[in-house]
Amino acid sequence: MMQLGRWLAAQVGRAALAAWAIASLVFLLSRLDTAKATDLLLGEADNLGTAVLRTDIDATQRQARQAVEQRLGLAEPLFYVTRTKQAGAISWHWHGLHNQYHQWLRGLLHGHLGLSFRDGQPIGPRWRAALAYTLPLTGLATLGAIAGALLVGLVLAGGPQATLSGWRAGLHTLLTGLQGLPLFALALGLLFVFANPDMLNVLPAYTGSADAEELWDQRALRLVLPVLALVLAVLPELALLLAHALRHELSTGYATTARAKGLSNSKLLRKHALPNAILPLLTALAGLLPTLVAGAVVVETIFALPGTGRLLAEAVAMHDYPVVVAGVLFSALARLLALALADALYAWVDPRIRLVP
Amino acid sequence: MSLPVFRARTAGFWLGVGWLLLVLSGGLLAPWLPLAFLPAVPDLQHVAEAPDWAASPAHWLGTDPQGRDVLTELLYGARQVVSISLPAALLATLVGALAGGAAGFWGNKGLRLPWAGWLAGAAVGWWGFALPGRWPCSLALAGLAGLAWWHCRSRSAKLAGWPLPLDTMFQSALTLLGAVPRLVLVLVFAAGPALGTTQLVVLLVLVAWPEAASQVRAQMLRVRELPFVEAARAAGLPTSRVWYRHALPHACRPLLATAPLSLAGLIGLESTLAFLGVGRPPDIPSWGNLLGTLQQEPGAWWILASAGCALVLTLLALQQLARQLGQRA
Numbered sequence: 001m002m003q004l005g006r007w008l009a010a011q012v013g014r015a016a017l018a019a020w021a022i023a024s025l026v027f028l029l030s031r032l033d034t035a036k037a038t039d040l041l042l043g044e045a046d047n048l049g050t051a052v053l054r055t056d057i058d059a060t061q062r063q064a065r066q067a068v069e070q071r072l073g074l075a076e077p078l079f080y081v082t083r084t085k086q087a088g089a090i091s092w093h094w095h096g097l098h099n100q101y102h103q104w105l106r107g108l109l110h111g112h113l114g115l116s117f118r119d120g121q122p123i124g125p126r127w128r129a130a131l132a133y134t135l136p137l138t139g140l141a142t143l144g145a146i147a148g149a150l151l152v153g154l155v156l157a158g159g160p161q162a163t164l165s166g167w168r169a170g171l172h173t174l175l176t177g178l179q180g181l182p183l184f185a186l187a188l189g190l191l192f193v194f195a196n197p198d199m200l201n202v203l204p205a206y207t208g209s210a211d212a213e214e215l216w217d218q219r220a221l222r223l224v225l226p227v228l229a230l231v232l233a234v235l236p237e238l239a240l241l242l243a244h245a246l247r248h249e250l251s252t253g254y255a256t257t258a259r260a261k262g263l264s265n266s267k268l269l270r271k272h273a274l275p276n277a278i279l280p281l282l283t284a285l286a287g288l289l290p291t292l293v294a295g296a297v298v299v300e301t302i303f304a305l306p307g308t309g310r311l312l313a314e315a316v317a318m319h320d321y322p323v324v325v326a327g328v329l330f331s332a333l334a335r336l337l338a339l340a341l342a343d344a345l346y347a348w349v350d351p352r353i354r355l356v357p
Numbered sequence: 358m359s360l361p362v363f364r365a366r367t368a369g370f371w372l373g374v375g376w377l378l379l380v381l382s383g384g385l386l387a388p389w390l391p392l393a394f395l396p397a398v399p400d401l402q403h404v405a406e407a408p409d410w411a412a413s414p415a416h417w418l419g420t421d422p423q424g425r426d427v428l429t430e431l432l433y434g435a436r437q438v439v440s441i442s443l444p445a446a447l448l449a450t451l452v453g454a455l456a457g458g459a460a461g462f463w464g465n466k467g468l469r470l471p472w473a474g475w476l477a478g479a480a481v482g483w484w485g486f487a488l489p490g491r492w493p494c495s496l497a498l499a500g501l502a503g504l505a506w507w508h509c510r511s512r513s514a515k516l517a518g519w520p521l522p523l524d525t526m527f528q529s530a531l532t533l534l535g536a537v538p539r540l541v542l543v544l545v546f547a548a549g550p551a552l553g554t555t556q557l558v559v560l561l562v563l564v565a566w567p568e569a570a571s572q573v574r575a576q577m578l579r580v581r582e583l584p585f586v587e588a589a590r591a592a593g594l595p596t597s598r599v600w601y602r603h604a605l606p607h608a609c610r611p612l613l614a615t616a617p618l619s620l621a622g623l624i625g626l627e628s629t630l631a632f633l634g635v636g637r638p639p640d641i642p643s644w645g646n647l648l649g650t651l652q653q654e655p656g657a658w659w660i661l662a663s664a665g666c667a668l669v670l671t672l673l674a675l676q677q678l679a680r681q682l683g684q685r686a
Contacts, residue, residue: 018529018536026545083487090487180672182625184632185665188651192661294538301633302652312541316548316635324548331537 008343015339019332024101026328030321031078031100072115076100108329114322123326126311133307134300137223138292138334141230145288148235149281153242154269157250172240179236183295187229187302194225226299230292241284245277275349282346289338293331370681373674380671384439387432396433397640399424405654419659421650425642427663433642434664438671440554442627445561446620450612452562453569458605460527460570461577467596471509471518476502527574531567539564543626547636557636561623568619569612577608614683621675628668644668 069075077095080102084091107114113123152175159168178186249255250273258268296309304310308330315323383390393414394400403409403416404424410417418427459468480498484491534542542564552560580586581604589599628645630636639646647664651657 014532015536018532021533022536022542030548090491092487092489176676177673180621180625180676181669182629182672184629184645185648185668188648188661189665191655192651192658196655290538294540297540297544298629298633312544313633313635316544317633319548319550321548324545327541328537328545331541335536335538 008340008347011343012336012340015336019329019336023325023329023332027104027325028079028101030325031074068120071120072117073100073103076103113326113329116320116322118318118320123323127308127323127326127330130306130308130311133305134293134296134309137226137230137299137305137307138289138296140223140227141234141292141295142288144227144231145234145238145292146285148231149238149242152235152239153246153277153281154274156239156243157246157273158266158269172243175236175240178232179240181233183229183233184298184302186233187226187299190225190229190232191302222303222305226303226305229299229302230295233295234288234291238281238284238288242277242281245280246273249273249277279346279350282342282349285345286335286338286342289341290331290335293334366681369677373677376670376674377678380435380667381439383432384435384437387436390432392426392429392432394426394429396429396642397425400426405657407657407659418663419657421647421657421660422654423650427647427660430642430647431644431663431667434644434647434667437627437631437641437643438624441557441561442620442624445558445565445627446616446623448558449562449565449619449623450569450616453566453571454573454605454609454612456527456566457570457573458577458600458608460524461574461608462581462600462604463521463523465522465524466520468521468523469518470521471505473502473506473509475519476505527570531571534564534567539626540629543630544633544635547630551638552636557627560636561626564626565619565623568622569615572611572615573608576611577604580604580608583607614679617675617679617682621672621679624668624671624675 066075077093077099078101079099080095080097082093082095084093104114111124113127115121116123116126152171156164156168156172159165164172246269250269255268255273258272259265263272293309296307297313298309299305300307300309301313308327311323312327314320315327387396394416400416400420401424403420405422406416406420408417408419409415416426416428418431420426421430476498480495480502483498484495488494537545543560546560546563547557586599586604589603590596594603628643628648631641631643631645632649634646634649637643644664644667647660648668651660654660
């Protein structure tokens, strides 16, 4: 138990370190060119005063730029040390704790994600509002994928013979085909079939922008297609994995013994083979949540859901780097959570791991 | 290896290969084909029109909401597959094979660099980064390196040195790149100004190489213990030659089956990027871009049918190829 705990801690610790490193890398890369960031905010002001004298524009622009830099905290040096190149001579400067990176880290520890480059507003509230859409989406998709994988896996492995035949073979082929499709093609297909005035117009998709007073059942109905798309995207891998593991378990000695004792096939499958076959599925589950978070980017864009994925996609299109960094942190956090959860489940399901002295 | 690969395959395999060849030739030959319309040039009299084969010149597959001919866009979209996804997949496989093969073969302790090498590297690094005290410190390090080299040479002793932790470096890189999902990673690095072809290929290679690398590493851990590698070592061949000529070809065996899947993944990733309109200028024709126009015209079945079919058929053909190559011929 002691060893397992230490191993788990090491695993999660390494993932946390990697998450910190990648977020820092993205943060530093995005801030290398501060002029671009301020340009974003000043972009509209550029085209206005054409009649004013050139020098006036330059002066006001410089002032506005400085004000923006001051407000977003871009006036400070980027990192603890910086390298400057002046007249061919390179020199290093030590800035101490008053730098953007340190402020950002401190803000993160206090729960502040920073200010958006686009409108200068704090990101935190906007991100929380978007989470209200993404959490139900990914949560439902996770549950749906697990339930679907268990169902389809048991059905696929339930055949009487060792090789797949008849409709089971067809289902297997369908799942393998589905596995290769990119999520956006899948979602577009669903959208075209189920939410199209020319085809089946059974589910709402494009209902314009979402308002807060929307009825919860409308909101739930709007979630059906996105959740379905996400589930269909991740289901094949999980189901095929489980089916493969189940068939392997059915060919082992203890399954033969159980059959010889007169156990029915379905009972053997559920009571004896499943607990052993579920272990590889748990490993796959660690990758499920990050995949869904990435999938939310695509699905929320297609189905016009104002969630975190769409926020990230829009921020990427608008070069709004602080929101992008928040997106990196969020997906890294999802992966960390999934990893810890999968490890804990692994220890819970498999007593052999717990018994390691 | 070349002959058995093409022996005793099913009809599905040949269909897949035929489709892939069609995409490849379409992508390569698109500028020389007798197309009635140019890519990215709108035909404003026919905007978002279903196929009308009676008109002349006919839009055989209709037009998209910007008035571009779908057939032309499809053919030039195949060009994107050939010029971005294919090189990226090949490069990612190559980089993955070399990195994973090296990490698996030498591990953490196998590759010992002599002291002189470390010191010389430190000297070059110090000078290159212009760290404080640029001249004296880098010169001192270089002097130490020369001293160590002379010491080793004069003693003619076994090369002492510090091992290069190849495997740890490799695993750290994988953990770092695996910390966020592939799509998010690509999106984040494409968040700047629009990328050129080379930059996009480099970005795709960066996110795709770990897949091949971890497979080659796992296989290499098995291969390096096999008797024939031991025999090659015992015969006195230099280690690098044992690695390159004897162990690596064997360890790369599983790549035959996974390289098509890696290409399929990259095609999916590239079209997702084009669909989201990230990273590339919006007027570059590609299948993802074409499918993205569906958001302005949700009822355009001809776009979904043609571009969707092209994408799905390509991915299914690659899957079929991977499955058939995976079975030992």
